[in-house]
Amino acid sequence: MEHEFWHRRWANKEIGFHEGSVNEYLYKHWPELSSKTTDTVLVPLCGKAHDLWWLHDRGHPIIGVELSEIACKDFFEEGGEKAKVHPGEPFTTFKNGDLEIWCGDFFQLVPEDVARVRLVYDRAALIALPPETRPKYVEHLTAVTPDSTQILLITLDYEGSPTSPPFNVSNDEVHELYADDYLIEHIHTQTLANDHPFAKRKGLTGATESVFRLTKV
Template identity: 40%
Template sequence: MHSEFWHDKWSKKEIGFHLDEVNKVLLKYWPDMQLAAGNNVLLPLCGKTLDLFWLRQAGYGVVGIELSEIALDELAAQLTQELDIAIEKSREGEQVLYRGDGVLLIAGDFFAVNRAQLQRELGGDVAAVYDRAALVALPESMRQQYSQHLHALSHGAAQMLITLDYDQSLMDGPPFAVSDDEVKAHYQTLFELTLVEERELIEQEPRFKARGLASFKQRLYFLR
C-alpha cells in the first residue's frame, strides 16, 4: 500500500477509521498495563486519535508517528486548544516534528524513524506501545516488516495491541483482517503473548454488515 493512499484519505477527509471518542478498550484495560505515569507511550500510525489525548491527560508522555501532516496539524491544534500544551512545529529533512510538554509527534514514514532518534528526543526509550489501528491498517505484505521495526524502535517495550478479524474474501481492507495465528507468527518469539479479550462487533458495525460480513471480531492482546 503506497503512502499516496493515506495522503489522499486525509486530504479528502475520508477518515471513517477515526473515532470521535476515546477507545473503550483503552479505558477498560490500560490500568492492567501497570505503567507508572511519567513514562513515554508510543502510538504508531496514530492519526489524530483521541486516545493520545487521554494518555497525555493521564500523565504519560506521548509519542505519535503518523504519515499525514494534515492529521498531526489537527492533533497538535487540539492539544493546544484543549490541554493548553504549546506545540512547536519544525520541518527537519523528510520529517515534520511537533514538540510540546510531554508530546512528540512525527509526521513522516514510520519505517524511517529509528530508536536512536527517539532516544535523542526523549532522553531514553519509550516504556510501552499502544497499537489500536496500526497493524490492521497495513496489508499482509507489510505487517512482518512493521512488527519487526516496531519491536526495534521501542526496544521491545510492552505492547497493548488491538486487532480485527473477518472474512477478507468478502471485504478488503483497510482495516485488514489479522488472525490470531498471524499475531502469534509475528510476536510470540519476541514476547509473552496474552489474548485478553475477543469480542464480536458485527452488530455494532452496520457498514461492514452491509458489505456481507457475518462476523467482525476484535481481539485485545498484551505483549510483554
C-alpha cells in the first residue's frame, strides 16, 4: 500500500485493525519462543498496539516501526507515558526508556539499526500488505535481522480477494515466503467465531487465524 493510504487511514481514524487489548495469541504463545526476557523485540508496522506495553512489561527492550506519526503519538498518550522525540532521517524516534518507536518506512531499516534484535513479533504487518509487497517485506526483514532471530507470526486466512487490509494469507503462502530462510513451526490454528467483530463486518464464515514460530537459519 502507498504511504498516503496509511496516512489517510490514521487521519480519518479508519483503524479497525487496531486491537484495544493485548492479543490473545501473544500471551498464550510468546513463552514458547526460546528467548530471554532481556532480548530486544522488533515489531514491524506496530501501529499503537497495546502488545508493545505487554512485551516491555516483561522486560523486553522494544523497537517498533510505524509509518504514521499519529499512531506513534497516540501510543504514548493513550498509555499515559511521555516520549522523547528525536527528529531525524529516515526515522524520527519516539523513546521512553528502552521502548522505542521509529516513525518512518520499514523498508529504510538497515542491519545496524536492529543488530541487537533477537525476536520479532508480527501480528499485523504481513497481513497488512498486498500480495505483491509481501515477498519484498519478508526479504527485507530477513536481510536486516541477525541470524537465529525468532518470529512469532500471526496470520489470517479467509475466502475472497480483498482490496484493503487485513489481507488473507494462507498457510501455504507462509511456507512459500519463509521456507528458504526459516524453520517453520505451525503452532496454532483457530476458526473465527461468526460473531467475531472482523468476521461480522466482512460477513465471513470459516475464517481462520494461525500462529507460527519461525527461526532464521
